[in-house]
Amino acid sequence: MKIESACTSILVGKKASIDGSTMIARNDDTFSPLTPQRFYMHAGWKGEKSLHVKSPLNGFEADLPENGYRYNAVPNVENDKLGDYEESGINERNVAMSATESTYGNERALGFDPLVKDGLDEDLIVNMVLPFIESARHGVEYLGQLIKQYGSPAGNSVLFSDKDNVWYMEIVTGHHWVAQRIPDDAYAIAANQVAIQQVDFDDTDNFVWSEGIQEFVDAHHLNTDKEGWNFRHIFGTMNEKDRHYNTPRVWYGHKILNPEIEADPESAELPFIMHTDHLINREDIAQILGSHYNETPFDPYGHGSDADRFRYRPIGLNRTQNSHILQLRRDVNDGLAAIMWLAIGMPTFSPYVPFYCNANDTDPSYSKTPKTFDIDADSAYWLHRLLDVLVEAHYTQFIQADRDYLTALNRDYREMIQATDDVAKDLGDKELTQYLTEANYKLVDHTKQATKALINNYVMESLKLSKLTFNMDKNL
Secondary structure, X not given: OOOOOOOEEEEEOOOOEOOOOEEEEEEEEOOOOOOOEOOEEEOOEOOOOOOEEEOOOOOOEEEOOOOEXXXXXXXXXXXXXXXXXXXXXXXXXXXXXXXXXXXXXXXHHHOOOOOOOOOOOHHHHHHHHHHHOOOHHHHHHHHHHHHHHHXXXXXXXXXXXXXXXXXXXXXXXXXXXXXXXXXXXXXXXXXXXXXXXXXXXXXXXXXXXXXXXXXXXHHOOOOOOOXXXXXXXXXXXXOHHHHHHHHHHHHHHHHHHOOOOOOOOOOOOOOOEEOOOOOXXXXXXXXXHOOOOOOOOOOOOOOXXXXXXXXXXXXXXXXXXXXXXXXXXXXXXXXXXXXXXXXXXXXXXXXXXXXXXXXXXXXXXXHOOOOOOOOOOOOHHHHXXXXXXXXXXXXXXXXXXXXXXXXXXXXXXXXXXXHHHXXXXXXXXXXXXXXXXXXXXXXXXXXXXXXXXXXXXXXXXXXXXXXXXXXOOOOO
């Protein structure tokens, strides 16, 4: 059985970001709020001839190439039952990948190219692609060949980036897909719907597609438009679920980045490629991915009517197992370029902790996650889940302290990364990797101490908020 994912993705070109970085980001939302994950560094390999993967979900299996690059990943803890779902990472060639954004093709297209039950699905896409690609475009082409060979059992969209390019690939039927390069000065947001719009088949620098897709559309009369070739119209859906579950999330992301633009949260025509009159920073992305229609009538924590507060699915959820921002910096040496910002709890309340990807190890509190909550365990996943529970239990009383905690950590992270960059820029390759591994440990420890201090304060304050209290006789 495939575990339903319902994620939100953001992609930012290098000229749209404040420091020239490319950034791809996504909330990994699972079906259950309790799907523990861990974060680890997967070593590279050379000359290994017996590597093989097999899905416990649909029986897909394949041999892996003999050589693979080091990469990091965020898999499920119970991968023997739930599948790996490595979800996201950056390899040692500074290529980033996030997979997948669940995407749904319509019945017209699927009737002629059905999903392949035992094909390559989300649970093994990262394993099968990220260790072997040299660039973002190479990632699109490499995965495209795998879909041609094995087929796809689900609609999956995949994000790729390197230091210069950002690509979004939408796999919508058993074998057909389109990928679009995000313009350098633009951003894009996707939320479980086919997002790509007009495809220019003469522009091979910015579009890649599955073999025979134009002929497939023509042969089966799938293009509903009188003019143009709109991928969203041809392959996508627009139903009541989309209007309440999907499009409002795109609308709200645009509202944060382009507040001056008026739009309908239920519109089927919200643009995929967008521009702003300002430069986008990491905090903007984190704000979107942790948002819940803040300061609108649709905020579940707000004061609107029940009909409004529960009308639309928020972006940040208790089902968000991890949220990540994969940043590739262009103003530092290649060995320092890749940073994975990882929120292992709900991104609404938990911080995006920075990890240099040029590392060979991860703090055990991230790499070893117990299957269930254990108050004695040294676990980042469960520490932040505990934080989330406490904030939400007394949202009105606790949210400002949480915001202050996140603000302070973001300031500290900037200072710590700058200090690390300054020392690391002159180190040799092997020395650099070890130094950055140690820097990651320090970033984790700093976060852990700040988080425990906040939790301690919340427990003390919670004791004062019990409903089992009464005015005390002053003479007692």
